[in-house]
Amino acid sequence: MKKALLFLKIFFSVLIFIFLCYRVYNDSDSFSMALTTYSKNYEVILLVVLLMPLNWLMEVFKWKLSIKDLVQIGYWQAAKGVLSGVALGFVTPHAVGDYFAKVWSLNHIDRKKALGPILVARASQMFPTLVFGVISVKIFMSQFQLPLSFNFNANNLILLITGSVFLILLIYLFFKFGKKRLRLAYYFELVKTMKLKIIVSLFLYSFLRYMIFSIQFLILLSIFTIDLSIWNKFLGVSFMFLAKSVLPTFNFFNDLGVREFSAALYFEAMSIPSGPVILAGLILWLINIALPALIGLFFVQQFKIDPV
Numbered sequence: 220m221k222k223a224l225l226f227l228k229i230f231f232s233v234l235i236f237i238f239l240c241y242r243v244y245n246d247s248d249s250f251s252m253a254l255t256t257y258s259k260n261y262e263v264i265l266l267v268v269l270l271m272p273l274n275w276l277m278e279v280f281k282w283k284l285s286i287k288d289l290v291q292i293g294y295w296q297a298a299k300g301v302l303s304g305v306a307l308g309f310v311t312p313h314a315v316g317d318y319f320a321k322v323w324s325l326n327h328i329d330r331k332k333a334l335g336p337i338l339v340a341r342a343s344q345m346f347p348t349l350v351f352g353v354i355s356v357k358i359f360m361s362q363f364q365l366p367l368s369f370n371f372n373a374n375n376l377i378l379l380i381t382g383s384v385f386l387i388l389l390i391y392l393f394f395k396f397g398k399k400r401l402r403l404a405y406y407f408e409l410v411k412t413m414k415l416k417i418i419v420s421l422f423l424y425s426f427l428r429y430m431i432f433s434i435q436f437l438i439l440l441s442i443f444t445i446d447l448s449i450w451n452k453f454l455g456v457s458f459m460f461l462a463k464s465v466l467p468t469f470n471f472f473n474d475l476g477v478r479e480f481s482a483a484l485y486f487e488a489m490s491i492p493s494g495p496v497i498l499a500g501l502i503l504w505l506i507n508i509a510l511p512a513l514i515g516l517f518f519v520q521q522f523k524i525d526p527v
Contacts, residue, residue, distance in 0.1 A: 253443070253495040257502070260442045264502060267435045271506050274435070275301060277428035281343070281421050282321060285336035288409055290327045299518040300324030306515030309508065320519060335407035343421040345464065347429040352461025355454040359485055432456070432507065436482075439499040445491055458485040459500070 257264060275298075283297040292300075300321045307316025322333050433456045440452060447455075462481030482500050483493040 253498045263442055267438055268506055270435050274431045277424045281340045281424045285340045286333050302511055302515035303518040306512045309512040332409050335410040340421055343425040347426050348460045348464050351457035355458035358454050443495045455485045
């Protein structure tokens with residue numbers, strides 16, 4: 220089963236790489252035009268760079284808040300844990316290095332208990348991804364007139380959000396009142412004692428981070444004449460987020476290529492050239508992932524590493 224899953228991930232990753240190479244080659248004129256446009260509008264890239272610290276600051280708040288019942292840490296220590304997590308997650312499957320780096324950044328005898336809160340914080344980031352992602356899939360599939368049983372209206376949106384909240388509440392109650400004989404119960408002791416106020420705050424910070432990332436991408440696209448509403452452009456970002464979360468790809472530099480592939484797929488369905496979209500995705504990856512990962516490398520060596 221593991222070999223089959225690995226093969227599937229490699230297969231999808233190769234397909235995505237081939238698709239991107241083909242699109243860049245086939246649409247080289249728009250790609251060159253986009254490159255020239257960015258070189259003449261460097262202030263747009265600078266603005267996106269300035270928003271990058273705000274993006275990761277939301278993650279710093281989440282990390283500091285999620286482990287407050289285990290250990291109180293300052294913002295600087297929290298920032299080092301987050302950035303080192305980006306660095307290790309950059310080159311590890313499913314970004315598992317992020318978990319270990321954050322645990323190793325703590326000076327506490329029971330620091331392994333931080334794994335549970337880390338999972339909760341990461342799960343909170345999936346909430347806006349799923350809500351907006353489902354809407355974007357509906358819009359995307361409607362462009363190809365493909366059947367989809369989900370009809371987008373206010374009632375179904377409320378149902379989707381309510382169902383997601385209910386599922387998260389069930390998971391929370393399971394870890395709070397579930398059987399303590401679970402094999403991994405030790406790692407989830409903090410989850411069982413987490414206050415609802417903290418859970419809500421984690422989801423709020425996750426939503427804010429989601430919006431900041433979306434704004435960054437929209438800013439990068441703003442210098443091109445794209446005949447789409449802001450809402451449809453935003454859904455393109457949502458489609459990209461969802462694809463990164465659910466596609467079974469082999470981790471390569473924090474899923475480099477998956478964002479660009481999914482964004483190009485969505486915008487091409489809207490009759491938008493892929494060149495500017497692919498380039499915008501690459502620039503955003505360099506700013507939001509590669510640069511923080513490079514900074515995080517300087518902190519990893521300071522941590523006391525032990526098996527988790």
